Amino acid sequence: MTPSGANSSSKKPRPIVLTEYIRRRREHHDILLMTHIVLGYPKFDDSLRMIEAMVENGVDLMELQIPFSEPMADGPVILRANQAALMSGSTVDRCLAMSEAVARRFDIPFVFMTYFNVVYARGGRQFAEQARAAGIRGAIIPDLPHEEGDDLLAHMREIGVDPILLFSPTTSDARMRAIAQRASGFVYCVARKGVTGAATDFEALDTYLARCRAATDLPLALGFGVKDRRDVAEIIGKVDVAVVGSQTIRVLDERGVGAVGAFVASLRG
DSSP: OOOTTBOOSOSOOOOOOHHHHHHHHHTTOSSEEEEEEETTSSOHHHHHHHHHHHHHTTOOEEEEEOOOSOOTTOOHHHHHHHHHHHHTTOOHHHHHHHHHHHHHHBSSOEEEEOOHHHHHHHOHHHHHHHHHHTTOOEEEOTTOOGGGGHHHHHHHHHHTOEEEOEEOTTOOHHHHHHHHHHOOSOEEEESSSSOTTSOOOGGGHHHHHHHHHHHOSSOEEEESSOOSHHHHHHTBTTBSEEEEOHHHHHHHHHHOGGGHHHHHHHTTO
16 A cells, blocks of 8 residues: 555656645645655665655655755754764765655655755756756755855756745845745745754744745745644644754654654644
């Protein structure tokens, strides 16, 4: 029996336009879920088991992080996972190979998350081409200032990998509008200033998210501090996608791969 969201054939994955996919899914769900894994952590076999469990338990999208030694936007949980993955032999080529395998197998969109040094070392156009060939639908590069990345963003759009850009609470309204003009797929709204994995004051979000919504017609995803069902419920009606990252890795570290599926299922009840 093929799990929900799985594609039992080995055919090339069909094209997925992120914005359209999110809008269609939102017709049937109050909010979508996007989870995050670090490819190769603790090992690639574990990454595959996590992906399987997440898809089987209703994840709508997934961030696949290509490890980097200095992930400046990530908190201690994901930092340790990046370093451990690199120590265990995770490389860009191995991440591309695994991404292609899961994109062929599962009918959800996968997006890359990584840092600009990783992209620069490979070459921006080559990175985008290889990501697209692997079935990746978008990429989040949190340390790329959008004015300095116009060539890369143009390559990504031309090739068919959505550049997913970020808003933060300190982003001005004018800058939000400028960022939105360069973004596609969806916009990732950082819930607070700082790194991933810390607590978020959800009561302070409403004004910020209203500014985000006013700046763009693209779907909005909210991350940095979303960790349980209560947090997800708090943002229903305010954004389109809840992003759960560090907490998934905490569950893996504390309870093992086998607990990941039940955790994901609990996020929407």
